[in-house]
């Protein structure tokens with residue numbers, strides 16, 4: 001059998017331009033000798049070390065795996081043990097399927113000027129440089145060590161894009177305007193600086209991760225605002241300033257009985273996830289069943305409100321406990337029933353508008369705001 005190679009990734013796309021870029025920019029130039037490989041799908045994450053098992057290292061590099069290169073902003077050394085224990089992954093080479101999806105949504109034309117937010121390993125930056133010319137690519141990375149490694153990787157692979165070390169939330173005003181902005185870290189909110197630095201008609205793509213779920217977002221800049229829709233799932237490392245903050249939850253428990261079965265809410269899918277963000281911005285929802293069949297849905301809004309809905313098997317009743325300034329369960333139940341009343345629209349019917357004043361989520365057309373509805 002042939003050894004894993006860039007061809008394995010190139011074959012994932014029907015776009016000949018991106019397939020050529022995948023061949024011209026071997027991912028192996030951007031992956032450290034030792035790292036944590038996290039395959040897409042059910043297979044578990046595992047440690048790869050080129051010096052111990054070069055075959056397994058290469059297989060991971062040319063498979064659809066996230067390769068994690070930093071944890072906890074570098075405060076903890078990346079080792080087999082620390083990677084297996086932490087949930088604090090902070091830099092990586094993203095999974096090739098997501099890289100391809102986003103590059104497809106970005107759809108740059110020859111000569112377009114592109115800004116990438118989150119240089120990471122430098123691989124996406126090099127793919128862009130191979131496709132539209134390094135002189136047209138700017139990439140910004142907030143972490144100095146990661147940026148230094150990316151510069152070395154790009155240099156070794158023979159690409160010379162413009163690299164900036166700094167906070168990508170402010171864009172790169174000194175290099176603006178751009179035709180395309182490619183965000184490769186998760187955002188709850190799209191900073192207005194990106195809209196202001198993109199030419200009218202230009203495009204911003206980003207992993208929109210407002211709290212529950214991750215959604216590929218493609219916005220077109222119309223002048224003072226940007227408008228667009230969602231295109232499939234994604235999970236990315238969050239932009240530093242937009243990570244959820246630790247909050248203290250008040251202990252004033254309010255108990256009630258739910259009207260809606262929380263399992264229905266948990267299973268409602270990505271259309272409801274987006275609709276829920278319109279009703280309760282920033283809310284997170286995590287559901288799961290325990291061995292005895294009890295189902296628990298936990299809600300949090302990141303600013304001190306919290307709710308638990310516990311559905312016991314056989315009883316048909318769901319007990320709710322709410323704490324903090326907002327009755328989150330009541331709001332989620334109302335948002336769910338409103339979404340059902342709309343005919344349970346899927347994610348592709350929702351969109352987002354970003355203006356200088358803020359964000360609006362809409363249903364079907366940009367004038368049909370559901371934010372705060």
Ligand SMILES: C[S@@+](CC[C@H](N)C(=O)[O-])C[C@H]1O[C@@H](n2cnc3c(N)ncnc32)[C@H](O)[C@@H]1O
Nearest residue numbers: 091093118120121123124142168184185239240
């Ligand atoms: C998923 S990785 C990017 C993957 C990268 N595009 C690649 O091809 O390897 C996300 C990166 O975003 C960076 N990041 C987080 N917050 C940032 C910010 N405010 N500005 C710039 N970069 C940021 C992280 O340090 C991390 O390296």
